[in-house]
Amino acid sequence: MSTTSKTETVPANDEDVVYFHSGSTATYRKINKNTATGNFTSIPTIDLSALTSPDHSARKALAQEIYTACTTSGFFYASNHGIPEAEQTAIFDTMKRFFLEVDLQTKMEAHAHRNAAMRGYEPMLETQLDPRTKGDVKEAYSIGDCVIEPEQDYVGQTGRSPPAHITHPQNIWPSSTPWFREGMYRYYAAVYPLAMKLVRLFALAFGLQEDTFDKDFRFPIWGLRALHYPPLPADCEANANGLGAHADFSWFTMVLQDTVAGLEVLNRDGVWIEAPPKAGTFVVNVGQYLERQTNGKFVATVHRVRNKTGERRFSIPFFLSQDPDANIEVLESCLEPGQEKPPPINVGDLYIRRLLPARKKHPTSIKYRDVPEENWSYDFLYAK
Ligand SMILES: O=C(O)CCC(=O)C(=O)O
Numbered sequence: 001m002s003t004t005s006k007t008e009t010v011p012a013n014d015e016d017v018v019y020f021h022s023g024s025t026a027t028y029r030k031i032n033k034n035t036a037t038g039n040f041t042s043i044p045t046i047d048l049s050a051l052t053s054p055d056h057s058a059r060k061a062l063a064q065e066i067y068t069a070c071t072t073s074g075f076f077y078a079s080n081h082g083i084p085e086a087e088q089t090a091i092f093d094t095m096k097r098f099f100l101e102v103d104l105q106t107k108m109e110a111h112a113h114r115n116a117a118m119r120g121y122e123p124m125l126e127t128q129l130d131p132r133t134k135g136d137v138k139e140a141y142s143i144g145d146c147v148i149e150p151e152q153d154y155v156g157q158t159g160r161s162p163p164a165h166i167t168h169p170q171n172i173w174p175s176s177t178p179w180f181r182e183g184m185y186r187y188y189a190a191v192y193p194l195a196m197k198l199v200r201l202f203a204l205a206f207g208l209q210e211d212t213f214d215k216d217f218r219f220p221i222w223g224l225r226a227l228h229y230p231p232l233p234a235d236c237e238a239n240a241n242g243l244g245a246h247a248d249f250s251w252f253t254m255v256l257q258d259t260v261a262g263l264e265v266l267n268r269d270g271v272w273i274e275a276p277p278k279a280g281t282f283v284v285n286v287g288q289y290l291e292r293q294t295n296g297k298f299v300a301t302v303h304r305v306r307n308k309t310g311e312r313r314f315s316i317p318f319f320l321s322q323d324p325d326a327n328i329e330v331l332e333s334c335l336e337p338g339q340e341k342p343p344p345i346n347v348g349d350l351y352i353r354r355l356l357p358a359r360k361k362h363p364t365s366i367k368y369r370d371v372p373e374e375n376w377s378y379d380f381l382y383a384k
């Protein structure tokens with residue numbers, strides 16, 4: 001989105017630039033240390049009480065607020081979203097028990113490299129979004145769409161049996177922590193219906209029928225990523241971070257944060273704006289698919305995590321994209337005058353083209369290294 005984006009290599013340890021991942025290659029932008037400027041200087045809070053209001057004009061007014069936030073910062077806090085506090089407490093209890101009490105050997109049983117779909121456990125420093133760092137100071141556990149696991153009820157959702165060639169689950173779990181699987185799926189069961197309500201609100205934000213996008217979300221690509229960020233040491237390098245700068249690879253993302261701060265959002269003028277936890281809210285942000293579908297009107301804003309608080313930070317983003325076989329077109333209302341409509345993009349194709357280059361050391365990426373990109377398929381993730 002920014003005119004200051006470049007793709008060439010940045011000199012090592014230049015603190016005045018931010019490296020970020022948006023698309024399949026790393027990009028950088030100049031940082032502005034003047035904290036009071038920019039196209040936004042704080043993240044708005046939007047009250048979602050009207051989300052399921054029978055009053056169309058109340059829903060429409062809410063959609064208008066969403067439109068304003070998504071075309072400005074690409075981020076907003078969502079309050080009164082209807083997910084009970086007990087669910088929020090429960091998922092953080094589950095995550096803390098897993099990250100702090102389960103031994104590394106058990107976690108490594110479910111290492112993401114042991115799973116074709118790249119789900120599972122990622123130990124400290126394993127990912128490295130910013131090449132100037134030693135790696136991201138966090139551990140993570142990811143799960144996502146799976147046609148086999150009964151918790152996701154593929155048959156009930158789609159009215160079809162799972163495709164015959166998919167015989168192996170796309171998620172991986174340590175055998176001795178069934179409570180972790182239960183806890184993650186309990187949270188999924190709470191967050192997924194809320195995300196689907198937001199899909200309808202986004203349609204309304206563009207003046208479309210609320211169910212316009214439903215056909216693209218029958219068994220969508222989603223990801224739930226439990227994150228644990230230990231505090232960065234006081235004497236850490238200037239560029240050290242918990243999660244390097246990036247724009248999300250999703251249609252949109254909903255992040256539940258525990259009580260410790262660390263999330264920062266980059267405004268268009270290169271100023272980092274803090275997005276600390278606000279009790280009972282989600283942080284919702286636009287991802288690259290939605291940015292594309294809206295011709296850049298909704299912004300997939302770059303963000304990162306730096307935990308300088310001295311305390312452990314926990315958060316759990318829920319990423320939602322469309323069905324892998326959906327083809328998405330730029331919305332008519334987002335085209336510039338006289339602009340020709342760009343060709344549709346296939347969601348699964350784009351997904352795999354982002355995922356493999358981002359995880360070059362993963363066995364799935366290595367396996368298909370010599371296959372030309374135009375032949376890559378979301379199906380790679382279904383392998384055993
Ligand atoms: O931990 C957070 O608050 C955000 C994490 C994030 O940006 C991501 O996983 O994409």
Ligand SMILES: [Fe+2]
Pocket residue numbers: 246247248303
């Ligand atoms: Fe993110």
